[in-house]
Amino acid sequence: MSHDARRYFSLPSPFPMKRGGELHGARVAFETWGALSDARDNALLILTGLSPSAHAASNEQDPSPGWWEAMIGPGKAIDTDRWFVICVNSLGSDKGSTCPASIDPATGEPYRLSFPELALEDVANAAHAAVSSLGIEQLACLVGCSMGGMSALAYMLLHPGSVRTHISVDTAPQAQPFAIAIRSLQREAIRLDPQWNNGRYDDAHYPETGMSIARKLGVITYRSAMEWNGRFARIRLDAEQRDDDVPFGFEFQVESYLEGHAQRFVRTFDPNSYLYLSRASDWFDISEYGEGSIQAGLKRIRVEQALVIGVSTDILFPLEQQEQIAEGLEAAGAAVEFVALDSPQGHDAFLVDIENYSRAIGGFLGRL
């Protein structure tokens, strides 16, 4: 039986939000692995992509595999014998943190669209507050993956001196128009679903179609054409896997793969939370802190060392954006390792190509 390993940190109340408004009685969920050293100098924080929870790996309280199970644990690349690993669920995500599905203490009703506008800076500030509450003044390392990489940039910029080293994984210093277009279309699929009902859905009237289309579009853009050529090619579904009564129904394995991903997702992620976090990703732009220049924004970040990893097959967070981050952190004075991988899995490579990511991340952490 799996138990919940989540712990919760109550955010300062009120908790002011970047774009206006504030939260009262808000909290973030987090999990930890390993032990904090007496000097409190071995803490490693992981900020996640849009949908993962704080359960990055199994632990005593919850032995179920986490979303980065192969990366985190005793003797693994993120070695819990050495590091005190913390993973915080993003503010605005429905995996334990305060989010649009949470009860607004002022009304006793779920926030839904009355949740204040969410920015990744708010996600960063909430994570920083949680880390501080553990008595940690400076992280030994801050790891940010995908959307979490953008939150990490905000974290370092807004809290100077709070991070010694940084690992940037498949992320971006700002959302580019292709990524905005994809996310905008995902949001549109949800909000044009009549069941979304301006955020006032319930279990019986739920924007299942919109969430399914959004998730499939996500999976398509998280992976790569190259991987799929090898994996699915033009393989047809078996007769018993097909529903021939559905006009224009699925015929190819790739279609059924997408359907499986969507079915696992649609009821396990709150649609309003999805909309808020998706929009926050579009809004993020480090150049806001550099008078319109990405490089000037990044130059305000102070870390000693950084590892920046990207993948040539990532169409959502292209390699060129990883190069920008590496250049900016280097210009800011960090010793930067830049690793460009050719993993065929696209944006999701950090979850799949564990061999190459372990080598890069484990190597970097091992040399600290």
Added chain:
Amino acid sequence: MSHDARRYFSLPSPFPMKRGGELHGARVAFETWGALSDARDNALLILTGLSPSAHAASNEQDPSPGWWEAMIGPGKAIDTDRWFVICVNSLGSDKGSTCPASIDPATGEPYRLSFPELALEDVANAAHAAVSSLGIEQLACLVGCSMGGMSALAYMLLHPGSVRTHISVDTAPQAQPFAIAIRSLQREAIRLDPQWNNGRYDDAHYPETGMSIARKLGVITYRSAMEWNGRFARIRLDAEQRDDDVPFGFEFQVESYLEGHAQRFVRTFDPNSYLYLSRASDWFDISEYGEGSIQAGLKRIRVEQALVIGVSTDILFPLEQQEQIAEGLEAAGAAVEFVALDSPQGHDAFLVDIENYSRAIGGFLGRL
């Protein structure tokens, strides 16, 4: 005032379809430019992508610009002073050819989903019948763009000796899983729209949302991230262009660009026709004619010369697939020119980067 330049060719009745079933009293629409020589040896046929009509360029009867206006005309790359140019509207498309929106003579009602399953081989056979009806035994050149490039491969394979030279533009010898995934999701957006109603929509109850999502996803994949970085970057909409009453409404120019494309499309293309042609694209696979081998399939095509053009930024019909076509036609004995362009516009480059496409196509045709 614009007049209709369409002419119609009545297909042999019954017209048998590849996957079973037949059409009665079917027709295809076409337009022509230039004059057929007495020897009938200067005919150039264009097979189109999924959505364009036969109006590839302006002509006397219809002076409105066509979809390839900059490419076709006196002195242009496809020079109508020399070539008798024909453009056929695909069978199954609603731009004048018999399609799911047409009246089924057996019932007096629109076919809708009772239209027989459509394959690109049927599109090719219908086009070939129309060309034959003009007294043309052999085309001087067959040009196929995008989906029309796949139809062109079928045309040449099914009608040996009917084509002397071939121009293949941004197409594929078979649909790969990434393209299948995108098109499957487009179809799903339409068929899950309650207004689609299993194909029984009307003007008052029309799958506008599904068509809009499908079109936007199309436009996203027809263009390229690189082009959009330069074109849209993160430019916001002006206040008067925004509708701040719409939750999660548009904020960025790229979103409004997609919306404009969608609005121009949704009511001008029959949703059922879209579904039929989209599925036909997924089904197409030249390797069916080569015992599972693309190269063996292509090797059955006999043309004297071919020009194969592709674009490095095309994610839907990647350059590697253009190389396969070039290699296959060469192995079949054709003299092949292969042109790999770096146009930033992605799959749509053939409609936009007229300079480079004109040079390649005009050069090839000029040397014939």
